[in-house]
Amino acid sequence: MKKILFFFLAISCCGSLAAENGYECWLRYTTADKSVIKSYRQRIQSITLFGTSSTIDAARFELSTALLGLLGKTIPGSNSIRDGSVIAGTTSSSILLSKNITVSDLSQAGTEGFVILSKIIDGKNCTLIIANSDIGVLYGVFHFLRLLQTAQPIQSLHIISAPRIKLRLLNHWDNLNRTVERGYAGSSIWNWHTLPGYIDQRYTDYARLNASIGINGTVLTNVNANATALTRPYLEKVAALANTFRPYGIKVYLTARFSAPIEIGGLKTADPLDPAVRDWWKQKADEIYSLIPDFGGFLVKANSEGQPGPQNYNRTHADGANMMAAAVAPHKGIIMWRAFVYSSENPDDRHKQAYIDFTPLDGKFADNVLVQVKNGPIDFMPREPFHPLFGAMPKTPLMMEFQLTQEYTGQGTHLVYLAPMFKECLESDTYAKGEGSTVAKVVDGSLDDHSLNGMAGVSNIGADINWCGHPFAQANWYALGRLSWDHQLSADTIADEWVRQSFSNHIPLVRDLKFIMLSSREIMVQYMNPLGLHHIMGTGHHYGPAPWVNDLSRPEWNPVYYHRADSFGIGFDRTKSGSNAIAQYKPEATELWRDSNDCDERYLLWFHHVCWNHRMRSGQTLWTALCMYYNMGVDRVSVMKIVWEKQKPFVDAVRFKQVSMLLDIQYEEACWWRDACLLYFQTFSKQPIKEPFVQPTHTLDYYKQLRFPYAPGN
Numbered sequence: 195m196k197k198i199l200f201f202f203l204a205i206s207c208c209g210s211l212a213a214e215n216g217y218e219c220w221l222r223y224t225t226a227d228k229s230v231i232k233s234y235r236q237r238i239q240s241i242t243l244f245g246t247s248s249t250i251d252a253a254r255f256e257l258s259t260a261l262l263g264l265l266g267k268t269i270p271g272s273n274s275i276r277d278g279s280v281i282a283g284t285t286s287s288s289i290l291l292s293k294n295i296t297v298s299d300l301s302q303a304g305t306e307g308f309v310i311l312s313k314i315i316d317g318k319n320c321t322l323i324i325a326n327s328d329i330g331v332l333y334g335v336f337h338f339l340r341l342l343q344t345a346q347p348i349q350s351l352h353i354i355s356a357p358r359i360k361l362r363l364l365n366h367w368d369n370l371n372r373t374v375e376r377g378y379a380g381s382s383i384w385n386w387h388t389l390p391g392y393i394d395q396r397y398t399d400y401a402r403l404n405a406s407i408g409i410n411g412t413v414l415t416n417v418n419a420n421a422t423a424l425t426r427p428y429l430e431k432v433a434a435l436a437n438t439f440r441p442y443g444i445k446v447y448l449t450a451r452f453s454a455p456i457e458i459g460g461l462k463t464a465d466p467l468d469p470a471v472r473d474w475w476k477q478k479a480d481e482i483y484s485l486i487p488d489f490g491g492f493l494v495k496a497n498s499e500g501q502p503g504p505q506n507y508n509r510t511h512a513d514g515a516n517m518m519a520a521a522v523a524p525h526k527g528i529i530m531w532r533a534f535v536y537s538s539e540n541p542d543d544r545h546k547q548a549y550i551d552f553t554p555l556d557g558k559f560a561d562n563v564l565v566q567v568k569n570g571p572i573d574f575m576p577r578e579p580f581h582p583l584f585g586a587m588p589k590t591p592l593m594m595e596f597q598l599t600q601e602y603t604g605q606g607t608h609l610v611y612l613a614p615m616f617k618e619c620l621e622s623d624t625y626a627k628g629e630g631s632t633v634a635k636v637v638d639g640s641l642d643d644h645s646l647n648g649m650a651g652v653s654n655i656g657a658d659i660n661w662c663g664h665p666f667a668q669a670n671w672y673a674l675g676r677l678s679w680d681h682q683l684s685a686d687t688i689a690d691e692w693v694r695q696s697f698s699n700h701i702p703l704v705r706d707l708k709f710i711m712l713s714s715r716e717i718m719v720q721y722m723n724p725l726g727l728h729h730i731m732g733t734g735h736h737y738g739p740a741p742w743v744n745d746l747s748r749p750e751w752n753p754v755y756y757h758r759a760d761s762f763g764i765g766f767d768r769t770k771s772g773s774n775a776i777a778q779y780k781p782e783a784t785e786l787w788r789d790s791n792d793c794d795e796r797y798l799l800w801f802h803h804v805c806w807n808h809r810m811r812s813g814q815t816l817w818t819a820l821c822m823y824y825n826m827g828v829d830r831v832s833v834m835k836i837v838w839e840k841q842k843p844f845v846d847a848v849r850f851k852q853v854s855m856l857l858d859i860q861y862e863e864a865c866w867w868r869d870a871c872l873l874y875f876q877t878f879s880k881q882p883i884k885e886p887f888v889q890p891t892h893t894l895d896y897y898k899q900l901r902f903p904y905a906p907g908n
């Protein structure tokens with residue numbers, strides 16, 4: 195008897211902690227929290243979904259599957275109203291719903307939003323999920339499920355939610371051969387070879403996950419584009435993906451290689467003003483739309499890092515973008531033209547180049563063009579000031595490009611939650627129209643009244659069973675969706691939701707995982723790029739530190755170009771006495787950075803070249819502060835490890851072990867960053883790494899000779 199009891203206990207203890215491979219991400223739908231399950235069961239006794247579209251079918255599927263998991267029993271469909279009815283649909287699909295909602299609530303929901311209401315109808319407690327469109331109903335259903343997954347009360351709901359941003363996109367940097375540029379989660383999830391005949395279940399689950407966080411578009415291919423993607427056989431594959439995603443409100447987009455008319459069209463030129471070229475793009479667009487009537491449009495990287503573009507023909511970025519825009523305009527398509535440009539012929543500070551190229555073009559882009567700008571002026575560094583283009587092109591919709599894949603932020607092995615970094619950028623004040631002209635207001639179009647607006651994240655998704663490689667990397671995908679829906683959500687709220695859905699509602703676990711997540715980005719900055727250092731990573735693969743590299747063909751590819759360490763000091767002078775990149779910002783915005791003695795120290799070496807004995811606010815010298823931050827970053831990774839170890843009883847064994855092992859690697863790599871960087875900078879500072887700071891384990895030469903020819907993502 196005792197034995198049986200023990201066996202039973204063991205099973206029930208482990209029941210909720212069964213091994214998980216992470217495939218479900220935040221849509222696990224495990225049994226609802228004990229504190230709420232009783233009230234949920236009372237409030238949810240039947241479901242009714244009005245409508246017949248494939249989107250409504252998807253909502254019905256999601257609701258019934260999720261409720262079975264969360265409530266532990268099948269919730270029947272019903273046509274009659276009873277206590278605990280959950281009723282969803284559009285107002286046009288149901289008189290009952292239209293009778294029970296105010297015009298004002300519904301108009302606030304807009305085309306994609308939803309309203310969730312607790313209502314007493316004929317004396318029965320009901321929950322209504324109402325929208326103006328089927329996709330709004332699906333978003334509402336996912337929101338309702340999120341409330342249940344995160345153990346929120348659902349007795350008196352009056353929620354109105356609408357996205358603040360219109361285009362909420364993932365950018366895959368996936369190649370047709372299934373490699374992923376800067377991908378750390380295995381090969382591409384797009385199996386081009388078996389498409390269009392074989393539709394992997396993953397494609398549907400990808401769409402579900404995206405729809406659950408409001409993502410409504412995906413660029414399937416790498417910005418370093420291959421024209422083959424625009425050939426007929428590939429367009430048929432793209433159409434198959436589009437058909438799979440459509441019920442979930444997700445449009446497909448492709449990257450367009452500017453020289454495609456030559457490469458696959460047999461033309462002699464790709465000059466955007468050449469009538470034959472213009473006609474080629476028009477016909478290509480017509481062909482695409484005949485296969486995919488709701489095709490989103492093109493994302494274009496032109497005249498950047500060797501990609502062809504209009505400047506090859508002495509034309510401007512606007513000439514190039516507008517030519518493509520004209521081709522897709524009749525089909526309501528859009529062009530996202532990237533501002534990530536810098537040129538080897540231009541000796542000016544790379545920080546300045548995109549601004550110089552693009553600001554004169556403000557007002558010259560067609561109505562269906564957005565200029566897509568990375569959050570910072572260099573390249574997705576652990577910390578950058580906001581890109582000076584934000585606020586500087588009022589006549590052009592500027593789309594935000596964040597990087598979810600952790601190319602410069604720990605790649606596949608570091609736990610770094612990026613929402614605080616995204617928020618830091620979005621909340622930065624450009625002062626373009628006086629105080630309060632935040633980057634978020636530029637991006638959501640409210641500052642300059644652009645109804646076309648967008649936010650994109652460079653995807654961190656691959657074919658790994660858990661999609662993103664590191665179990666916590668899923669949080670960055672999640673955060674992009676949630677922020678593009680509502681950039682006013684805090685990084686804390688988003689982490690809270692994600693932890694509860696991805697792990698559990700157990701309060702100490704939620705508190706501790708949030709602590710790890712919310713501190714992780716600053717910790718990573720400290721052990722990699724403290725005090726405004728940037729671009730000092732390994733060449734090519736960008737893995738690990740290599741601040742010493744100085745022999746690459748283009749000056750701005752060399753780390754020494756960015757840190758400028760010498761016997762006097764360190765840092766890039768971007769003030770008047772240097773490159774004067776700081777002048778690209780409104781004066782008020784630069785207040786925090788202008789003066790090296792009063793600079794926000796997180797940006798000190800980004801904007802100033804200061805001496806090794808420069809006095810920091812703390813009274814320390816710069817050299818001591820550098821030693822301190824590098825050491826502090828490492829120490830704080832050990833704190834992350836300790837806090838994680840405490841979670842063992844509350845996390846399933848598989849994910850617990852995965853994260854433990856990855857944190858060990860992160861710790862090792864943090865030590866590597868600290869030791870290699872301090873040893874190298876010490877060759878200039880000529881100062882000791884004093885107690886209590888740790889002495890490096892190896893010599894500088896040891897770190898310099900490390901090679902990683904097969905590092906992923908390159």
Ligand code: BDP
Pocket residue numbers: 375376417418495499534573574601
């Ligand atoms: C850089 C990446 C490179 C990308 C480029 C881009 O290293 O692989 O092609 O960004 O955004 O950070 O185009």
